Amino acid sequence: MNEFSLWTVFTLVVGLVAILAFIAGNAMALVWMERKVAGFIQRRPGPNQLGPAGVLQSVADAVKLLFKQILKPSNADSIIFFLAPILSFFPVALLFMPLPFSPFFTAYSPNLGLLLILAFSGINVLAVLLAGWSSNNKYSLYGAARGVSQSVAYEIPLLLAVLAIAFQHGTLNLSEIVEQQGGWPWQWNVFTQPLAFLIYFISIFGETNRSPFDLPEAESELTAGFHTEYSGMGFALFFLAEYANMVLVCCVATALFLGGWKGPFLDGFWWFLAKAYGLLFIMMWVRWTYPRARFDMLLNLNWKWLLPLGALNLLATAFVMKLF
Template sequence: MSQIPVELVKLLIALAAIAAFVGLNGLVLVYLERKIAGHVQRRPGPFEVGPHGLLQPLADAVKLIGKQLFTPAGADKLLFWMAPVLSFFPVLLLFLPLPFGPTATGMEMNLGLLLILAFSGLNVLAICLAGWGSNNKWGILGAARGVAQSVAYEIPLLLSVLAIAFQTGSLNLSEIVQGQGGWPWQWNAFVQPLAFIIFFVSALGETNRAPFDLPEAESELTAGFHTEYSGMGFGMFFLAEYANMIVVCSVATALFLGGWQGPFFAGSWWFLLKVYVLLVVMIWLRWTYPRVRFDQLLNINWKWLMPLALLNLLITAFVTKLF
């Protein structure tokens, strides 16, 4: 009887740990989102379920799990239910190359950054399937917006990542982290501040976060591409959004903020601290700035982010070649 390969066992354990991590972080981020929203609006936020509302995310999760799964009349059942699955499960693979610590990487690979960029594009397909498969006019409009937005904002995001790849000569996130130091002036964000800003703004657009949440604009499209979803169909889109937020903040931490390295005692806590600081900034931006119009959203990309990202890449390539 042949033995199970050790690498396969490690991969399965890593995926199980990632699934648990995503679920737990989903609960934490729901609580953070609602609490920060409350304080920004001068109210306490969740307060009744558990001490200071700590059990509110758990109550929300139980409510979602208990709701009926409903397929609208006229919807394409296969596409309709394929969309939330396609939105959530590929996200788990994006966590594999992330270096959470010196030895805490799900799967060490030379092209880890390329894997993340390749599989993150599947979310666009999920949005498209959700809007089209639900046979709902708001869903189709949201899907069309989502595809246009994702295709546009992927380009400056890729260009900002390429600048770091040129500078470090690697697509391995662990090697990129090791090439930085623990102090802020040793981080790539200090050397490449423009690339960091472009990456972060593009990440907001890619994850459909306010002020760029046009695909699900409640005031215009009810809930956009997931208007017709209930129960865990909606829950999977919800979890996928938070998982994607963690991924983009983790990639930003590895590329620009020194990853797990810190001024004292390098370790995973530094990585998680930096990731959560970026997540809090993303949540704070949502509840501070109004939603932009769709023409403004595309103008920000094509008139500002794209030219600046190209200029930054050309300067990086020139300086790298020269020195």
């Protein structure tokens, strides 16, 4: 850990404020992007009324959510009901701290950065559970139960894939992992660890509850799953946390597998953002292309394919690392 000084406090505070702004800005941009991508894929214009190409649509949505009345079901547990959305959003700012956007734009670079992200992202599952239970509603409860069995399952192959990378570089510091990769695509980890990248990329769909694995909030079966009863800012916090988590997993993938802020020329945060947004675009593309998986398919894919493959990949990595 760093020595305590005013400078550290200053960088932490500035970093936190910048990250919160980044999260809010990204969520708005992503909602617009998601709708536009969905529109193009389904051959319709998408939002196009507010501002040029509908860019102000998200602003209008945000204002609407801010002013909407917050309702609570009469039999809900009021403390836990309002605790859940807060619990879902509060770790998000912390999760972005160790991300190396560029050598300069890193809020905090601890040696255990990767572990910090993995540890605090588990709190989101807890929030989903509490929300589902406290709503006192069968749809919410089913959504929460699905969310948990899915998150707990997909966390394991995700950890195995991340562990293989940590093993290869001998560090859990994201900045150092980026430092050890080169600028050209064949110097990235995705080139040496393609299987780990594939496992990671499939797992993040399960972890972030994104279609085709969006069973916790499957509209056609569960209304809206665990957040059925939330309105106004309660819903907005879940929504923000969901999009922030999407950005986060893509940013971590960029740092771990795609060389982070390094590019063929002119290293900088623009490479990081471009790669992360590329991954986000693929996530949206998948969402609007594939139908929702059935729940047994989802769990079978995880326990029968991803988990053994991840374990084998880790073993192979250990073997190769010992050999060379």
